[in-house]
Amino acid sequence: MKQGDFSQSVEQMVATDDRFTCAVREIGKKLSESDRPALTDLMDSSLSTYKVTKFLRDSGFSIGQTTVWKHRTKQCSCEREK
């Protein structure tokens, strides 16, 4: 491996990782216009990721804690699509 290859590979991998659209974003699409801000409020709240995930699951959305956590810590695809 040449010098610089590693960082280039990582960069490429990160840039092309759009296989999964953020599930939080997907939920937002399913919500009505008037409900959408509540989702943002929920994500920005100080509630634990566990509670947020449980609430969403109880509301009928299939989502994992890791996904919620990634969205809340801005590591999801939403950030790249801004």
Ligand SMILES: [Zn+2]
């Ligand atoms: Zn997201």
